[in-house]
Amino acid sequence: KLCGGKKSYFAAVVCIITLASVVTISYLKSQRLSVLPKIIQEGRKCRREIANNIITPLKDNKTLIIAPYFDSRESKVTRVIGIVHHEDVKELYCWFCCQPHGKVYVSKSKIDVHSDRFGFPYGTADIVCLEPPDCDPTHVSIHWSPHGNIDQLPRFEIKNRKAETSSVDFTVCISAMFGNYNNVLQFIQSMEMYKILGVQKVVIYKNSCSQLMEKVLKFYIEEGTVEIIPWPINSHLKVSTKWHFMQDGTHIGYYGQITALNDCVYRNMLRSKFVILNDADEIILPLKHPDWKTMMQSLQEQNPGTGVFLFENHIFPETISTHTFNISSWNTVPGVNILQHVHREPDRKDVINPKKMIIDPRKVVQTSVHSVLRAYGNSVSVPVDVALIYHCRVPLQGNLPRESLIRDTTLWRYNSSLIMNVNKVLYQTVL
Ligand SMILES: *[C@@H]1O[C@H](CO)[C@@H](O)[C@H](O)[C@H]1NC(C)=O
Ligand SMILES: *[C@@H]1O[C@H](CO)[C@@H](O)[C@H](O)[C@H]1NC(C)=O
Ligand SMILES: *[C@@H]1O[C@H](CO)[C@@H](O)[C@H](O)[C@H]1NC(C)=O
Numbered sequence: 153k154l155c156g157g158k159k160s161y162f163a164a165v166v167c168i169i170t171l172a173s174v175v176t177i178s179y180l181k182s183q184r185l186s187v188l189p190k191i192i193q194e195g196r197k198c199r200r201e202i203a204n205n206i207i208t209p210l211k212d213n214k215t216l217i218i219a220p221y222f223d224s225r226e227s228k229v230t231r232v233i234g235i236v237h238h239e240d241v242k243e244l245y246c247w248f249c250c251q252p253h254g255k256v257y258v259s260k261s262k263i264d265v266h267s268d269r270f271g272f273p274y275g276t277a278d279i280v281c282l283e284p285p286d287c288d289p290t291h292v293s294i295h296w297s298p299h300g301n302i303d304q305l306p307r308f309e310i311k312n313r314k315a316e317t318s319s320v321d322f323t324v325c326i327s328a329m330f331g332n333y334n335n336v337l338q339f340i341q342s343m344e345m346y347k348i349l350g351v352q353k354v355v356i357y358k359n360s361c362s363q364l365m366e367k368v369l370k371f372y373i374e375e376g377t378v379e380i381i382p383w384p385i386n387s388h389l390k391v392s393t394k395w396h397f398m399q400d401g402t403h404i405g406y407y408g409q410i411t412a413l414n415d416c417v418y419r420n421m422l423r424s425k426f427v428i429l430n431d432a433d434e435i436i437l438p439l440k441h442p443d444w445k446t447m448m449q450s451l452q453e454q455n456p457g458t459g460v461f462l463f464e465n466h467i468f469p470e471t472i473s474t475h476t477f478n479i480s481s482w483n484t485v486p487g488v489n490i491l492q493h494v495h496r497e498p499d500r501k502d503v504i505n506p507k508k509m510i511i512d513p514r515k516v517v518q519t520s521v522h523s524v525l526r527a528y529g530n531s532v533s534v535p536v537d538v539a540l541i542y543h544c545r546v547p548l549q550g551n552l553p554r555e556s557l558i559r560d561t562t563l564w565r566y567n568s569s570l571i572m573n574v575n576k577v578l579y580q581t582v583l
Contacts, residue, residue: 192257195253198249198250215235215241215244219308219311221421222283222311232279234411245259250289261279266414267525272397272404274403320352322426323416324428324430329360330393330407336582337486339368339432340581341570344570345563346435351444359383381415385407410521422514424513427512435563439537451538459514460512460532462507464533464536465508465543471547472495490563491571497549515529
């Protein structure tokens with residue numbers, strides 16, 4: 153019998169499974185082949201001019217390119233940090249032009265939209281392309297099609313191409329300065345605290361700030377501490393000031409903070425031993441060590457192979473002040489004097505304090521704000537008796553009386569050098 157019966161039923165199942173596997177395997181094979189770089193032209197001159205803006209929209213109006221980075225940690229790829237519409241952008245291609253024979257290679261990218269999109273239609277994406285095996289391209293163009301003319305595409309330098317050894321120990325990334333930022337006094341104090349704790353570089357993604365702040369930033373740029381990355385994200389997308397989508401027609405959360413953080417990790421991957429991802433009103437205060445260098449040495453010894461260190465955030469409300477360190481010459485400067493805010497809110501039952509991170513950038517693939525999404529090695533929570541984040545801002549538990557807060561004067565240990573350094577900056581800038 154051909155039809156019916158247990159035997160032929162079994163045969164049919166085997167047949168279907170075999171067919172399905174053949175189709176799957178050949179599909180996977182074709183997928184692998186399609187991501188391999190293909191030569192589409194030869195003997196042309198590779199152009200020199202490049203796109204200089206930090207945010208470059210592609211002609212599809214759905215893709216923004218931030219910057220390409222060479223990444224050889226898993227295979228030889230160009231990883232382009234970008235922002236894409238999570239549904240509308242389905243295909244993107246890397247176009248490489250290789251000297252000396254002017255070969256143009258096209259490879260299909262893997263578009264990896266980060267999982268922390270929080271409901272917004274646009275999200276951070278890694279646009280990852282295999283590089284031609286026989287050349288180390290210095291530039292790449294990104295296009296929605298494998299066909300076209302490379303001369304008409306914007307061209308980007310591939311950063312991190314040359315091996316470097318870390319030239320600094322600590323770099324702080326401030327992900328988005330926006331809303332005509334004018335908290336001048338607190339900013340200067342944070343900067344001086346970072347420097348006291350061991351920071352050599354602060355990278356700021358600047359959307360907008362006040363004239364007075366511009367003056368202060370100019371001082372720190374000339375000093376060599378601050379690097380400004382212009383961040384005109386709202387010229388391209390409707391930005392939200394919230395981190396999660398409120399069904400309000402906005403495109404991306406919190407001024408594209410997550411994209412800025414990821415770009416900052418890659419931008420400093422080779423040049424900084426550690427990268428700190430926090431806001432300008434947050435300071436990681438070590439309690440057992442005088443500075444970050446000794447603290448990180450000890451944390452690394454205790455946690456070999458760990459590349460991500462998480463620190464707990466604690467709120468010191470700007471509404472609760474002390475008279476100590478009420479420095480009269482500072483009262484004309486806009487912003488908060490953190491030395492006067494040494495009361496912290498107690499932990500709440502059922503509320504987990506958010507964390508911020510010190511990372512080894514070479515061990516991180518994708519980062520979010522309070523944790524990493526992909527990394528080599530594990531993450532470790534640093535106990536609050538080793539360090540906590542001093543975060544001076546409007547209260548979260550505003551109804552608590554002063555007596556219910558915890559007096560914590562750890563910051564005062566640094567008072568004399570902090571006051572001296574802040575005065576130096578103030579007299580050279582705003583006073
Ligand atoms: C992109 O936007 C510009 C200006 O709004 C418009 O002229 C153009 O047609 C758009 N392109 C696509 C592919 O939607
Ligand atoms: C600080 O001193 C000024 C006078 O110089 C005073 O007006 C203000 O109330 C004081 N603030 C605090 C919190 O002590
Ligand atoms: C300020 O710092 C000095 C040491 O630099 C210390 O002796 C003094 O106690 C500190 N002041 C306060 C109020 O903690």
